[in-house]
Amino acid sequence: METPTHLQERRDASDAAAAEAASAPFVPLVRPQLPAQAPLLVAVLAVAVGALPVVVLGWGPVGGVLVAAVAFLVALPVWSNVVEGPRKATDRLATSLMWSAFAIALVPLVSLLWQVVGNGFPALSGEFFTFSMRNVVGEGGGIYHALVGTLIVTAWAAAISVPVGVMAAIYLVEYGRGSRTARVITFLVDVMTGIPSIVAGLFAYALFVLFFGPGVRMGFGGSVALAVLMVPIVVRSTEEMLKLVPDELREASYALGVAKWRTVTKVVLPTSMAGIVTGVMLAVARVAGETAPLLIIAGDTDSVNFNAFAERMATLPVFIYYSYMQPGIPPEFGRERAWGAALVLIALVMGLNLVARAVGRWFAPKTGR
Amino acid sequence: MAKSIDISDLDIYYGDFLAVQGVNMTIRARSVTAFIGPSGCGKSTFLRSLNRMHEVIPGARVEGKVVVDGQSLYDPGVDPVEVRRQIGMVFQRPNPFPTMSIYENVLAGNRLNSKKMKKAEADDIVERSLRGANLWTEVKDRLSKPGMGLSGGQQQRLCIARAIAVEPQVLLMDEPCSALDPISTAAIEDLIHELKSDYTIVIVTHNMQQAARVSDETGFFNLKATGEPGHLVEFNSTQKMFANPDDPSTEAYISGRFG
Amino acid sequence: MPPTTAPDAPSAAPVVAPTGVRRPGDLVFAGLARAAGLLILVALAGVAIFLTLEGVPAITAPSERIGADNIVVYVWPLLFGTLLAATLAILVAAPLSIALALVISHYAPRRLARPIGYLIDLLAAVPSVVYGLWGIQFLAPKVYPVYQWLVDNLGWLPFFEGPANGRSILTASLVLAIMAMPIITAICREIFAQTPTLHQEAALALGATRWEMIRMTVFPYSRSGMISAVMLGLGRALGETMAVAMVLSATGVITFNLISSVNPSTIAANIALGFPEASGVKVNVLIFSGLVLFVVTFVVNFLARLIAARGAVKGGR
Numbered sequence: 001m002e003t004p005t006h007l008q009e010r011r012d013a014s015d016a017a018a019a020e021a022a023s024a025p026f027v028p029l030v031r032p033q034l035p036a037q038a039p040l041l042v043a044v045l046a047v048a049v050g051a052l053p054v055v056v057l058g059w060g061p062v063g064g065v066l067v068a069a070v071a072f073l074v075a076l077p078v079w080s081n082v083v084e085g086p087r088k089a090t091d092r093l094a095t096s097l098m099w100s101a102f103a104i105a106l107v108p109l110v111s112l113l114w115q116v117v118g119n120g121f122p123a124l125s126g127e128f129f130t131f132s133m134r135n136v137v138g139e140g141g142g143i144y145h146a147l148v149g150t151l152i153v154t155a156w157a158a159a160i161s162v163p164v165g166v167m168a169a170i171y172l173v174e175y176g177r178g179s180r181t182a183r184v185i186t187f188l189v190d191v192m193t194g195i196p197s198i199v200a201g202l203f204a205y206a207l208f209v210l211f212f213g214p215g216v217r218m219g220f221g222g223s224v225a226l227a228v229l230m231v232p233i234v235v236r237s238t239e240e241m242l243k244l245v246p247d248e249l250r251e252a253s254y255a256l257g258v259a260k261w262r263t264v265t266k267v268v269l270p271t272s273m274a275g276i277v278t279g280v281m282l283a284v285a286r287v288a289g290e291t292a293p294l295l296i297i298a299g300d301t302d303s304v305n306f307n308a309f310a311e312r313m314a315t316l317p318v319f320i321y322y323s324y325m326q327p328g329i330p331p332e333f334g335r336e337r338a339w340g341a342a343l344v345l346i347a348l349v350m351g352l353n354l355v356a357r358a359v360g361r362w363f364a365p366k367t368g369r
Numbered sequence: 370m371a372k373s374i375d376i377s378d379l380d381i382y383y384g385d386f387l388a389v390q391g392v393n394m395t396i397r398a399r400s401v402t403a404f405i406g407p408s409g410c411g412k413s414t415f416l417r418s419l420n421r422m423h424e425v426i427p428g429a430r431v432e433g434k435v436v437v438d439g440q441s442l443y444d445p446g447v448d449p450v451e452v453r454r455q456i457g458m459v460f461q462r463p464n465p466f467p468t469m470s471i472y473e474n475v476l477a478g479n480r481l482n483s484k485k486m487k488k489a490e491a492d493d494i495v496e497r498s499l500r501g502a503n504l505w506t507e508v509k510d511r512l513s514k515p516g517m518g519l520s521g522g523q524q525q526r527l528c529i530a531r532a533i534a535v536e537p538q539v540l541l542m543d544e545p546c547s548a549l550d551p552i553s554t555a556a557i558e559d560l561i562h563e564l565k566s567d568y569t570i571v572i573v574t575h576n577m578q579q580a581a582r583v584s585d586e587t588g589f590f591n592l593k594a595t596g597e598p599g600h601l602v603e604f605n606s607t608q609k610m611f612a613n614p615d616d617p618s619t620e621a622y623i624s625g626r627f628g
Numbered sequence: 629m630p631p632t633t634a635p636d637a638p639s640a641a642p643v644v645a646p647t648g649v650r651r652p653g654d655l656v657f658a659g660l661a662r663a664a665g666l667l668i669l670v671a672l673a674g675v676a677i678f679l680t681l682e683g684v685p686a687i688t689a690p691s692e693r694i695g696a697d698n699i700v701v702y703v704w705p706l707l708f709g710t711l712l713a714a715t716l717a718i719l720v721a722a723p724l725s726i727a728l729a730l731v732i733s734h735y736a737p738r739r740l741a742r743p744i745g746y747l748i749d750l751l752a753a754v755p756s757v758v759y760g761l762w763g764i765q766f767l768a769p770k771v772y773p774v775y776q777w778l779v780d781n782l783g784w785l786p787f788f789e790g791p792a793n794g795r796s797i798l799t800a801s802l803v804l805a806i807m808a809m810p811i812i813t814a815i816c817r818e819i820f821a822q823t824p825t826l827h828q829e830a831a832l833a834l835g836a837t838r839w840e841m842i843r844m845t846v847f848p849y850s851r852s853g854m855i856s857a858v859m860l861g862l863g864r865a866l867g868e869t870m871a872v873a874m875v876l877s878a879t880g881v882i883t884f885n886l887i888s889s890v891n892p893s894t895i896a897a898n899i900a901l902g903f904p905e906a907s908g909v910k911v912n913v914l915i916f917s918g919l920v921l922f923v924v925t926f927v928v929n930f931l932a933r934l935i936a937a938r939g940a941v942k943g944g945r
Contacts, residue, residue, distance in 0.1 A: 108751070108806045116761075194863040194925055206682040321870065324761055338761060342758045346754060422829065450835050465830075481834065
């Protein structure tokens with residue numbers, strides 16, 4: 001079906017068509033195409049090419065992978081260009097580049113999880129979870145004080161930001177819809193999501209200095225800083241969820257003579273509760289891993305501190321930071337504890353993420369999407 | 370540059386769901402063929418399978434043969450991109466590219482194949498296509514304005530101009546007038562009459578009067594029952610279809626007793 | 629859940645929101661909601677005000693307490709380092725993220741797209757301090773041979789003068805890029821997915837390949853959204869603290885040498901490193917630098933949101 005001259009014919013065809021030729025030219029729909037396994041074939045060859053310097057010149061695996069990737073990205077489009085023409089070649093190049101980007105993005109994720117689990121797992125023990133670092137030099141000790149601190153600080157942050165965030169979202173959706181104030185708030189909430197965490201820490205410090213004098217350190221200060229970071233996330237997610245509640249539900253409630261505030265609390269909020277909870281949990285997961293603000297205002301200590309309103313309070317992220325950067329002598333033990341704590345922190349944060357999504361999926365009302 | 374289309378035993382699926390079953394027909398070159406039928410009977414799906422636009426939807430596939438000019442569209446070596454170039458399509462709602470001017474919209478398809486076109490050649494294609502779509506006199510002074518600034522009917526004619534600018538063999542139209550007012554609809558119908566001397570036109574329509582006005586042949590699609598796949602009930606010359614159809618259910622539909 | 633709560637007032641109920649009758653409960657609830665909304669504005673203003681209050685003393689502080697001739701001389705190299713690191717990070721992250729977003733929205737089969745999205749979201753969930761750990765212990769030693777190669781072969785370029793060191797600003801930027809990537813990807817993939825099917829089908833029906841279709845319809849449609857997303861990523865990279873503080877071996881110079889042990893620091897990292905031990909006016913100096921960072925990130929985020937809002941209005945469907 002493929003005539004060797006059909007390309008020439010095609011060019012003739014378009015010329016002829018321009019002159020509105022009466023006779024219909026033969027236009028082949030079958031164009032020369034690479035076989036379906038072409039990418040696979042090229043990939044195998046590229047891997048072989050990449051393995052060459054590794055075997056012959058003793059390069060590291062990274063160099064080999066790079067050579068293979070480049071070989072693939074060059075060979076497939078060039079082959080395609082010869083057989084299928086430049087348009088198809090560009091398309092294949094684009095597709096290859098997209099998937100390479102995906103592969104590149106996977107590298108840090110996989111290696112990071114690998115490192116954290118590999119380095120952190122040996123540190124985990126009963127002692128690790130139940131002891132603080134009080135009077136520990138060298139081996140031993142644990143993260144109990146930091147765990148307690150993270151829970152307290154995060155709990156207070158949630159206690160501040162959830163009511164404020166949810167109420168603000170209610171204002172934006174139920175009361176202020178379309179008003180100028182609401183538009184300004186929505187816009188600034190968006191801008192506020194971009195506040196660097198360290199600035200939030202400085203803000204909390206600058207605020208508490210006014211009351212407690214210079215050098216103030218306390219867990220609650222950390223909560224305030226985290227709340228600054230958390231509120232915009234809570235507002236945004238709650239707002240989205242409230243908007244999903246169909247107006248018919250509200251109208252049905254009004255039509256029964258229910259007051260607006262009771263409509264909001266008895267109809268709108270319960271309907272969107274799963275989504276709001278998901279949003280709050282994601283926000284908690286996000287701030288639980290924050291380090292910089294806590295470094296500034298909550299500080300670090302080796303002892304357990306249950307009082308958020310006095311004295312320094314250790315938290316997991318800050319513990320990780322100091323254990324690694326100032327590991328003591330000998331440094332192995334401090335670094336091992338840092339990785340152990342990192343594993344615990346990641347497990348906490350990702351666990352929260354997963355639970356949040358599960359809540360969102362399982363308890364979502366049948367209305368909405 | 371018009372071609373006939375032979376369809377044999379065509380089954381069209383969405384995933385595991387059989388949407389259209391066992392279609393056989395021959396669409397004649399240089400004529401207008403209309404498909405009518407109740408909503409959801411698969412006439413649009415069938416239309417989209419004629420230029421391999423159906424498979425754009427994830428999971429969608431086709432079994433059977435569609436042969437244009439001796440070449441089966443669903444043969445393994447066939448390039449869907451080339452098929453769509455040869456078999457143009459106009460959609461239900463006008464869809465000019467919002468970021469392009471009228472001029473660029475008309476040339477959008479041509480630009481894909483030849484990046485560097487001579488200005489004179491490009492101008493020529495634009496004028497010829499817009500004249501072909503009966504739009505030239507209305508827009509010739511504002512070719513650099515965005516295509517979205519036109520009225521709905523003008524936008525749809527712009528889309529037709531864009532489709533014929535690449536000189537396809539066949540023009541598929543999926544309810545091209547359903548989003549338009551009566552005056553714009555009349556303009557498009559006039560255009561279809563003019564285009565049929567050069568193109569094979571296949572049109573899906575909800576509007577039976579429109580089918581009667583513009584088409585030479587008509588196919589009636591229907592569902593066997595709710596949940597069953599759609600199928601071709603009758604395919605005949607439009608005159609016969611509307612005067613004396615072979616199938617009683619065609620008559621029932623055309624006389625407005627259901628659908 | 630249908631609103632079957634027993635109506636306690638069978639009086640004539642309007643279908644629209646009952647604004648005419650103001651019950652006390654309504655007043656209180658509305659007031660609380662409004663107060664919460666305004667509190668957010670107050671908090672944002674508070675951030676600016678308190679930082680200014682505590683930062684201003686640094687302007688008049690004696691030079692020996694600042695550690696530089698004056699506050700501008702102190703902050704400028706930090707600002708330079710911040711901008712350099714963030715820009716490098718975005719140069720890496722932006723193309724990668726856009727490609728990733730396209731994989732999710734247009735390339736991956738639907739069954740794969742969701743898990744891929746989750747994977748990228750997972751990157752966003754990793755705390756920054758863990759990125760710091762990973763950067764200093766894993767990435768820095770791994771990139772060292774590459775840097776050595778750059779010094780040996782491209783050393784004539786000012787960026788690669790060397791001597792090679794793994795804990796350089798380029799390494800820090802790579803970590804920042806990984807951290808900015810999930811944000812940019814998440815926003816881009818939302819916008820890409822919103823590109824009207826009509827336009828995409830129009831392109832395909834003209835005989836466009838997938839890449840041509842993306843260039844004809846998806847990119848023009850998402851341009852402002854993409855710019856906004858990249859700027860939000862930039863904002864994240866500008867303010868990111870711990871990863872830089874841990875990875876970077878900073879000396880506070882101004883240099884474009886990207887792979888040596890002599891690097892500019894960033895504002896955020898400098899605060900994190902200096903604050904715990906700072907006292908007296910040094911605290912004010914650090915807070916002042918924080919104010920500068922706040923202003924820079926605020927402007928970047930502000931512009932990003934403005935561009936997004938404009939785009940949303942113009943691209944009206």
